[in-house]
Amino acid sequence: MAIENKAPGKDISAEDLLSKFPLAAKKSPEHKSEFEICGVKFGSKKIPVFAGPNMVESRDLILDIAFKVKASGADFLRGGAFKPLSFPYRSEKYNETREEGIKWLMESKEKIGIPIITEVMEEKYIPLISQVADILQIGSRNMQNYPFLTACAKTQKPIMLKRHYGASLRDWLGAAEYILVEGNEKVILCERGVSVAHTHRSSSRFLLDLQVVPAAQEITHLPVVVDPSHATFWRPWVEPMALAGIACGADGIMLEVHPDPANAAVDPLQPIDYKEFSNLISKMDSIAKCVGRYVKK
Amino acid sequence: MAIENKAPGKDISAEDLLSKFPLAAKKSPEHKSEFEICGVKFGSKKIPVFAGPNMVESRDLILDIAFKVKASGADFLRGGAFKPLSFPYRSEKYNETREEGIKWLMESKEKIGIPIITEVMEEKYIPLISQVADILQIGSRNMQNYPFLTACAKTQKPIMLKRHYGASLRDWLGAAEYILVEGNEKVILCERGVSVAHTHRSSSRFLLDLQVVPAAQEITHLPVVVDPSHATFWRPWVEPMALAGIACGADGIMLEVHPDPANAAVDPLQPIDYKEFSNLISKMDSIAKCVGRYVKK
Amino acid sequence: MAIENKAPGKDISAEDLLSKFPLAAKKSPEHKSEFEICGVKFGSKKIPVFAGPNMVESRDLILDIAFKVKASGADFLRGGAFKPLSFPYRSEKYNETREEGIKWLMESKEKIGIPIITEVMEEKYIPLISQVADILQIGSRNMQNYPFLTACAKTQKPIMLKRHYGASLRDWLGAAEYILVEGNEKVILCERGVSVAHTHRSSSRFLLDLQVVPAAQEITHLPVVVDPSHATFWRPWVEPMALAGIACGADGIMLEVHPDPANAAVDPLQPIDYKEFSNLISKMDSIAKCVGRYVKK
Amino acid sequence: MAIENKAPGKDISAEDLLSKFPLAAKKSPEHKSEFEICGVKFGSKKIPVFAGPNMVESRDLILDIAFKVKASGADFLRGGAFKPLSFPYRSEKYNETREEGIKWLMESKEKIGIPIITEVMEEKYIPLISQVADILQIGSRNMQNYPFLTACAKTQKPIMLKRHYGASLRDWLGAAEYILVEGNEKVILCERGVSVAHTHRSSSRFLLDLQVVPAAQEITHLPVVVDPSHATFWRPWVEPMALAGIACGADGIMLEVHPDPANAAVDPLQPIDYKEFSNLISKMDSIAKCVGRYVKK
Secondary structure (H helix, E strand, C coil): CCCCCCCCCCCCCCCHHHCCCCCCCCCCCCCCCEEEEEEEEECCCCCCEEEEEEECCCCHHHHHHHHHHHHHCCCEEECEECCCCCCCCCCCCHHHHHHHHHHHHHHHHHHHHHCCEEECCCHHHHHHHHHHEEEECHHHCCCCCCHHHHHHHHHHCCCCEEEECCCCCCHHHHHHHHHHHCCCCCCCEECCCCEECCCCCCCCCCEEECCCHHHHHEEEEECCECCCCHHHHHHHHHHHHHHHHHHHHCCCEEECCCHHHHHHCCCCCCCCCHHHHHHHHHHHHHHHHCCCCCCCC | CCCCCCCCCCCCHHHHHHHHHHEECCCCCCCCCCCCCEEECCCCCHHHHHHHHEEECCCHCCCCCCCHHHHCCEEEHHHHHHHHCCCCCCCHHHHHHHHHHHHHHHHHHHHHCCEEEEECCCHHHEEEEEEHEEEEEEEHHHCCCHHHHHHHHHHCCEEECCCCCCCCCHHHHHHHHHHHHCCCEEEEEEEEECCCCCCCCCCCCCCCCCHHHCCCCCCECCCCCEEEHHHHHHHHHHHHHHHHHCCCCCCCCCECCCHHHHHHCCCCCCCCCCCHHHHHHHHHHHHHHHHCEEECC | CCCCCCCCCCCCCCCHHHHHHHCCCCCCCCCCCCEEEECCEEECCECCCEECEECCCCHHHHHHHHHHHHCCCCCCEEEECCCCCCCCCCCCHHHHHHHHHHHEEEEHHHHHCCCCEEECCCHHHHHHHHHHEEEEEHHHHCCCHHHHHHHHHCCCCCEEEECCCCCCHHHHHHHHHHHCCCCCCEEEEEEEEEEECCCCCCCCCECCCCCHHHHHHHEEECCCCECHHHHHHHHHHHHHHHHHHHHHCCCCCCEEEECCCCHHCCCCCECCCCHHHHHHHHHHHHHHHHHHCCCCC | CCCCCCCCCCCCCCCHHHHCCCCCCCCCCCCCCCCEECCCEECCCCCEEEEEECCCCCCCHHHHHHHHHHHHCCCCEEECCCCCCCCCCHHHHHHHHHHHHHHHHHHHHHHHHEEEEECCCCHHHHHHHHHHCEEEEHHHHCCHHHHHHHHHCCCCCCCEEECCCCCCHHHHHHHHHHHHHHCCCEEEECCCCCEECCCCCCCCCCCCCHHHHHHHHEECCEEEEECHHHHHHCCHHHHHHHHHHHHCCCCCCCEEECCHHHHHCCCCCCCEEEHHHHHHHHHHHHHHHHCHHHHHC
């Protein structure tokens, strides 16, 4: 009776890769997408950083954050003007500031000179959001909203596709393929935590899946970004998981940054403050250098 | 209707920590166990490395591996003489070499001068294995075998407690408490992958849970080691996940090393070879330095 | 040290129920929505049955199935004309027959006299599909596509909301609330399997979560239907899980039925044939009677 | 591009069944183990019921419960004298009553004339517990304690093997094989809930996996019992899940019964009382008859 010696089954067979994900699949082991967005390189030695608040709360706040994160080395300002909530009731503030938020992002972009990534939730807002967004962010809950993926893809804007917390790598690449098939080649994958029973905080339910970084990079040429803020839902864990993301080969890091985390309008437990962000950029850069890459320009 | 602003529930409340895990729980945020095993420091700036084959296949093999991993910087030789299998049929080789394996480990220890960590599976073998083992390794499947934990603890040998792939942090600390309550203070936790639906190779079913490193360190003073070999079950992913382990604060790294991985007697897809190990030690050390620690003496 | 005696934490607190799911939440333990769709009662002693093929393959096939399932006791004909796929490539047949499929469903409805439930995937097709559908089915992948939920809700058509395979009960009720808040009160929940590591067939990854039936009914007044075909992905398991669904209190059963399962155009391993369906209806009815309900009129 | 038409991969291949689980595997589709324990048939049309308290709290209590559950139709009295806890601190009461508990079970057996199933946790207590137990129960946490499985098997006593909450069907059958290989053929499998992220009560973390009943019965001839009390951790859900267990083909049901659930010494939220048990037996019997089986003698 021999001890097991077989190769492990893969979720995605080589045949599947060719027939279902022909555009997302690597053509060779070395194949990696390289492209630029607003002068920032993706898929190369540079590791872009996306930073900003969960929600675009006010004009002054977003201008201040844009200035500070840019000064510390962020490549893109992130911030949600339109945001999904898992139930239909929202603060007055949210309803008043959605379209205002887009204007404030535009002002930040122009005044501070930092490119913008922001979430688009609904087909009808694609034109509005496309005016300001340099990258359209598609949230986890919309990952399998295929007609919406197609509509976003047709803008030919770069797209960041967040992984659903219940999605397999196969599901995720299938969603990316819906974008690629429209001829839109600037697709960025973003891991933001999966839902598992072993999670360490019962209200968050997310576990940052860093193993998916090498797993995805083994079969796809698309860059894979890691977002530790949403996954960990807990400020003290953001730094270690961001550093781990860099160490295991992530092609970008997305972070929530807020001047006064405890008073953030949404999810006040997860943002880091300016000083933590500035220190983290330096640490990420030093770890990036250990793996032949860099964060700071 | 206000947007949710509450602290996330924790799996383990402060009250639970005091009443159920009083010995495993930190006394203060800075509290961290520091101890030495065979002159190797745990819980300090030094990050110990455990390396060796999955199975002690032969005398010559284990002597060769002991020599090579020590030369490259391993602190402990790992290798299984007694190993659990998830069904009762084993190769002839396994049955013949179990007690021999302990002798070969002893010879490696004496000739090469490297301390030993090896798994103990059964109470009756504790005396035999204790003769050679500097650290008793308790495998995942025995994590909740409480009388066995007690029996191992009573040897007062240092113990590495691997996390079961279905265990929560709460379950894991509860098991550690069974060891601590016997007055045995040299307990090392080891994360080796959890079982989740989102896993990227269907035969392995394990996802290395690096988020548990800061999560565990937030509430316990015990050192937390990471084993990327078993979790990933795939040689190319061992290096990125080992580096990520260091970056997120792991207090040790356990690795499978074999001179000829493809012909390893057990799990031939997961070991790295000598050259990969030697390179990895250097990379781990450079990343350790970025987080104020070190791997190499 | 006392043995633990506390009530288990609930995913959804009573406070959450009131503030986040005020319309989905029960007003009293006995509160249960009762309504009729095309003369079929929901939320009462009657347990409606939805039966038909995965895909509306051809005019003749759907007419034949409509006739046969109605004769055996089905209350609604199910069948997908527009269907999501997890990657963007589809058979020619699918592309040709989508709008045709809606016509064939209309013909089945008129000739056979059976009401129709069919999936709507995209906002632009809501008017077309609403012409034939007596119930709009929202698939798992669209469960968190909130603007789409709102658009469907505004038709004031009855809606079946399938649970995403990664969604908690909380996520699911939040999605239902988006429909209810539009004044659309005929909302039917449908459980179709969750994604777990313990699943028994690696390609399907779904486990029918029957425990969610009493769990949901404890807090919501909405009817909860069970779909064992998609969850089990395996014809021999459909009957036992359908019967179990009735036994644990499901308010409806959805089944895939095909005259020649092995040659079904999609998912040929999961449909049952006419004879199996007819026998199953009788068995479900006898079990329904044991719990004070009925399937057959 | 054809729509997927392949058979789903199975966790356990036919080849694996033959080489790893030759004794647990069915020899033919109709193959089912049939055996008797104390005159109660297993694996036939009869569905045995195991009932009693979580913990043998006192002599009077266990005698009363034995009398009442037997009168209502229970086939075996269950009750834990030796019980695992996930941390090492226990009430004084527990420590005092462990060996007493075995005596009280013996007295119940003799006076009331009901056979006994009770958990054995440790090899050294096998002889003591074997004096009273007609079936040795091996708990979830010991499912992968292979030397202990072997020691229990060697008694040639019937064994109930509970599934670990993180174990796959493959892991579970592998554990059963360790018992069968000792020539012990009276092995009963028991499903008691798996750990998943979608669970509906955060403190319990268990989801009763009823799909494993047909899944296990497809490949093994061993009887499969269902325990809804531990899985649901919540009294109101016990009845619906017990009935569902019968409906999907379970070969036995295990239930926690206590005269005063709210004051049970352990897990007071999950037992049902005498009246609920008596009613449930009747309902289970009526559902059993719908699937060609029976509960009541």
